[in-house]
Amino acid sequence: MLETELKNIEQEVKACTKCPLHLSRTNTVFGDGNINAEIFLIGEGPGFDEDKTGNVFVGKSGKLLDKILEACNFSRSKHVYIGNILKCRPPGNRKPTPEEQIACLPYLEKQIELIDPKIIITLGATALQGLLGENLKITRERGIWKLWMNRLVMPTFHPSALLRNPNLKKDTWEDFKKVISKYRELVDSEHYCKNF
16 A cells, blocks of 8 residues: 555656756656655755666765665665655756755655654755755754654755765764664664664
8 A cells, every 4th residue: 555655656756747857857766765664864856876767876975875874784675765855856966946846845745654754864955954944054953853744853964965075974973873872762672783
């Protein structure tokens, strides 16, 4: 039932023409991971590699995200589901416009509602602002638990920011340690992580 409902939304996304991004996309990028996951990660939108393949977080940022998840003893196949604020790539990987975000956000909200995670992690400023409000600053809000639709949200830096500025890795690891603790509290008290 859940799988069918998500497939139906994915088909809607593939046919979507609500904003001009449909004119330049190669593929829509719906999301990926365990549909029964208790952790939902939200990125900004597809980049070059994602647009070409139709898969979420597959480029350099995706590889770094996988390393972060592995360090937490989380995996895409078991512990997390990953989606984006946008389902289509903005040309040149530019920042999404407010209109594009408003057009696309209902798809993400429906995914979250169906998957029903206990923890949401926003990756970067666009994901934070798209979900919780445009006036929020990632540098000020990261690492602080938020509440959205009765769900806990942990804002942290996007992996691409860590690739540009490796000094942000320490803060990001501190944020993910909070996620591990909360996961142990809410989901699995026996969750093992050798790094924490």
